[in-house]
Amino acid sequence: MNQEQLQLRDIHPPLPLPEDPNYLLFALVILVFLIMAALFFWFFRLRKKAVILPSAHETALEDLKRARSRMNGEEALSYAQEVSDILRRYIENRFHIQTTRQTTKEFFGHLTDNLGVRQITFSEKHRNSLRECLNQCDMAKFARCTPDLNGMKKMETAIGDFIESTRETRDGGR
Template identity: 40%
Template sequence: MTGFAALLLFFIVLVPGLTARATGPQARYSPSPSSVKLHDIKDVIPLPAPFPWGYWLGGGLLLLLGLALAFWIIKRRKKEKSMPSAGEQALAALDSAGSLMDRTQSRAFAVKVAEVLRTYIEKRFQLFRPGLTTREFLQALTRQPETKITPLLEHDTLLREWLNHCDMAKFAHYPLTHEDMEQMLAQVREFIETTAEPDTPEKGRQEG
């Protein structure tokens, strides 16, 4: 067989088969442009927002500060309520002076009563005058606004008498009789009870 005959046979026998294999399956399964459906582009899917840690931490801190402040205020009010008033302190101190009601201890009695009186007046009327003599202390009282010391002015004469008697017993060793001490103790007690701070409605409910 000549070369020409072999080439002719190749084109007649083999080429149609290769062409059919190359085009047959693809031609059957390749979609036509008219059969392709195009879908719309979907919206962008939003990402979840980050957790607001800063707001939560700030809110928690403010809450803790508020609770701490409320606790401090309540504790302070309880402490103030538990503290005895100037009048209560003075009456308790005056009771201890009763054990000194003896002629031999008249000077100690006078020192105690004078201390109770001055301490009570300073605390009750906010007239802090430490280190003054009795005369200087009484003069300092007269220089205060009248509205501030009105209860004191009502007992001015007795107050001067008590403090002068105490000075005489302390510095001049003037002996006080038992009757003098009893009378002074009763009058000073009445003075403190009369001029003490009035009870507030809240305090009255607590005591009731």
């Protein structure tokens, strides 16, 4: 052995041990990450997109097109019932007048009494056309008087013209 190997050397100083990890900091970082992930998920996946409901006239005209399939001699009574319901629902949705629980006479009496209050202006042509149409529908519903094809076409035209002429514009008026 040589001299250098026999020589005593001083020991190395103790190595510092790592401190205990800060578990609270780790938990806080994970919690923040989870909250941000949840917000991100909610914002892009779960938020509701704005649903634009069809306007009253669009719904009524679509229903009127669907009812056209019943415009035949065998289904004339159900056609008259459906067309009457479409018109009444349109007036109820568009002008906020309760019509589905009124007779035709009560409905037109209500229209005449409240025209100034609700700012609804129906032309005399429309009023007469609607009265005739609803009377025909009432005859079909209650007296089982079956309308002919020409009468059903007149009903559809009268209701379609009324809906088109009273349709709501984008700004909420006529």
